[in-house]
Amino acid sequence: MSVAVTFQKVTRAFGEVKAVDAIDLEIEDGEFFTLLGPSGSGKTTCLRMIAGFDRPTSGEILLHGRKVTALPPYEREVNTVFQDYALFPHMSVGDNIAYGPLIRNVPQAERQQQVERMLEMVRLKGLGRRKPSQLSGGQRQRVALARALINQPRILLLDEPLGALDLKLRQEMQSELKGLQQRLGITFIYVTHDQEEALSMSDRLAVFNLGRIEQIGAPATVYERPATAFVASFVGTTNLIEGALAQKLTGQSGRFALRPEKIYLGAVDTPLMEDAYCLEGVVKEVVYLGLYTRYVVTLDGGGDLIVVQQNLVTGSTTASAVRGGRVRVQWLRQHLLALGE
Numbered sequence: 001m002s003v004a005v006t007f008q009k010v011t012r013a014f015g016e017v018k019a020v021d022a023i024d025l026e027i028e029d030g031e032f033f034t035l036l037g038p039s040g041s042g043k044t045t046c047l048r049m050i051a052g053f054d055r056p057t058s059g060e061i062l063l064h065g066r067k068v069t070a071l072p073p074y075e076r077e078v079n080t081v082f083q084d085y086a087l088f089p090h091m092s093v094g095d096n097i098a099y100g101p102l103i104r105n106v107p108q109a110e111r112q113q114q115v116e117r118m119l120e121m122v123r124l125k126g127l128g129r130r131k132p133s134q135l136s137g138g139q140r141q142r143v144a145l146a147r148a149l150i151n152q153p154r155i156l157l158l159d160e161p162l163g164a165l166d167l168k169l170r171q172e173m174q175s176e177l178k179g180l181q182q183r184l185g186i187t188f189i190y191v192t193h194d195q196e197e198a199l200s201m202s203d204r205l206a207v208f209n210l211g212r213i214e215q216i217g218a219p220a221t222v223y224e225r226p227a228t229a230f231v232a233s234f235v236g237t238t239n240l241i242e243g244a245l246a247q248k249l250t251g252q253s254g255r256f257a258l259r260p261e262k263i264y265l266g267a268v269d270t271p272l273m274e275d276a277y278c279l280e281g282v283v284k285e286v287v288y289l290g291l292y293t294r295y296v297v298t299l300d301g302g303g304d305l306i307v308v309q310q311n312l313v314t315g316s317t318t319a320s321a322v323r324g325g326r327v328r329v330q331w332l333r334q335h336l337l338a339l340g341e
């Protein structure tokens with residue numbers, strides 16, 4: 001596998017603030033790679049430096065093995081799709097898409113053919129004459145995609161491209177984007193603060209915090225084996241177990257993560273499971289969410305535990321009836337995950 005993007009100790013400082021702090025990173029050719037992190041963690045700055053809109057204060061960036069740190073955007077085989085689409089409002093959809101080939105002096109007939117192919121690819125066939133204002137948000141985002149892809153970039157950068165869409169449309173576009181990336185086989189680098197989006201689309205993802213990467217890995221690895229407390233709490237919901245409780249359960253100090261869906265909740269006379277930890281407490285909160293119910297259990301020794309149970313047989317009434325009751329919570333030892341700093 002060849003490498004599409006390499007960061008070597010890349011730092012970007014704005015005065016005192018290190019937006020990106022000595023990052024090393026390798027993104028493979030053909031990968032769907034996501035930069036995930038909270039607002040202000042440095043994701044967009046990384047993307048802008050790959051595109052060439054911004055430059056590192058120190059360190060080097062390589063694209064397909066070539067140093068590009070000082071190259072302007074138009075000399076990089078990279079295109080960007082932005083959240084706000086950045087379409088030309090006065091131009092038709094077709095002309096928007098044809099913009100790149102027009103600048104490169106591609107002859108009219110060939111340009112037209114390319115546009116038709118792109119319209120088909122992003123499922124907008126027949127809409128080429130409309131203005132962007134006559135399209136829905138999802139359709140505009142597809143125009144922005146087509147306008148980038150017509151340039152046949154080796155790397156496509158996507159900066160929160162689905163941020164403006166409602167949930168249902170966002171989910172549809174997520175699977176469309178993933179399908180498109182797999183068909184084209186080009187590298188997609190995707191910025192989002194939405195962990196579900198990152199988990200559902202990426203081959204691998206990098207979790208950003210304060211200008212640094214806390215973990216890089218496949219979605220399942222990052223979710224099931226979070227390296228740090230930050231990753232455990234940012235990617236999915238997690239119970240952090242530390243201090244006296246950690247000591248009591250494991251005999252060690254340190255921090256551990258426990259996912260809410262790994263915990264069995266039952267009456268206090270529920271038989272004890274093998275190779276499991278067991279605690280008791282009182283149900284403080286019950287939130288029925290259709291697919292599952294979320295419980296907050298206050299443990300006898302102090303502290304709260306979030307527990308999620310799929311509603312296999314439970315209805316909203318039975319779930320609520322548990323509130324205030326005493327319960328036993330258990331989980332397999334292997335699901336208590338030791339965390340690094």
Ligand code: ATP
Binds near residue numbers: 019037038042043044
């Ligand atoms: P968001 O999801 O909100 O876009 P992000 O993770 O993409 O956040 P960046 O936009 O990369 O974060 O910003 C990282 C840090 O760098 C922030 O603290 C931000 O305020 C700062 N920063 C970014 N651009 C500039 C700039 N041009 N001048 C000064 N500070 C900047």
